[in-house]
Amino acid sequence: MFKYAGTKLYINCLLDFNIKNEIIVYKYFVLGDKIMKYKMIVSDYDNTLCNKEKVVTKRTKQAIKNYINNGGRFVICTTRPYIGISKIAKDLGLYDEIISSQGASVRNLSDDSVIFQSLFSNEEVREVLKFFDKKSSHIFLASDDMMMAENDDYFTKVCISTIDYPLHKSKTKLIYECDDVDVSQVIVGSYIPMKVSLLTRLAQSKFDNRFEVGLCDRHLLNVTKKGVSKGSAIGRIAEIHGIKKQEIIAFGDSLNDSSMFDYAGTGVAMGNSMRGLKELATVVCDDVENDGLAKYIEQNCL
DSSP: OEEEETTEEEESSEEEEOTTOOEEEEOOEEETTEEEOOSEEEEOSBTTTBOTTSOOOHHHHHHHHHHHHTTOEEEEBOSSOGGGTHHHHHHTTOOSEEEEGGGTEEEETTTTEEEEEOOOOHHHHHHHHHHHTTTOSEEEEEOSSOEEESOOSHHHHHHHHTTTOOEEEOSSOHHHHGGGSOOSEEEEEOSOHHHHHHHHHHHHHHHTTTEEEEEEETTEEEEEETTOOHHHHHHHHHHHHTOOGGGEEEEESSGGGHHHHHHSSEEEEOTTSOHHHHHHOSEEOOOGGGTHHHHHHHHHTO
């Protein structure tokens, strides 16, 4: 499955022989005289792929396009729900899998079909809501296609406006209307970062053996089903396509991206990342405002 073109070798796998003359196939792409080490790039969206203005720069778009044209698979992996990221992904020219809701949903962008989905039962949702009731006035129930909240105040509107996501205000308490929503994650927020950190620790202690609890950013935390994570979702896609861990590179900026690094051979923390994520990363690239992801792809993935 190879041919020569001048002095350059074009093949879809690299062959070698051991002392027993058995063929060993190294599943790397070869483009020209370069080996494409990474078959899949996985990237968080907010403050990793897009900047603080929620814009994906021209340089980043071009780097992604070049990588895909070379045969790579580019996957967005985000806490945003599917409806809040699918159009953005398609505008970037992505039509393969996408991971949303912190790994609770994996869909195919080409036809919106569900590959994997992890939803709360009604009883589980009520249990989580009872725990956070009176601890926070900003609680959201998120599904792939909507978000429900009790309040539509400034905090809520800011959260929703940044992800262009349909908001349904509950007529009563969320706990009385949760049966009408296919909940993939419960999101809790506060203006005060220290309060969010405290609530995260309290919820982790309460639900340690039953649910996953983690920080989304300084003002938001989320709760998903046990075993749900960005990393486990990456594992599902990798298994479908026969992609090995060392053939995956992941980019992130927040601690809720740490599970991606567990499932990727290379974990790249953005220059603007939380310190804790930088400590877990294989390498730290430039800041998102300086096209850090694009620069790294150009230098190491093409």
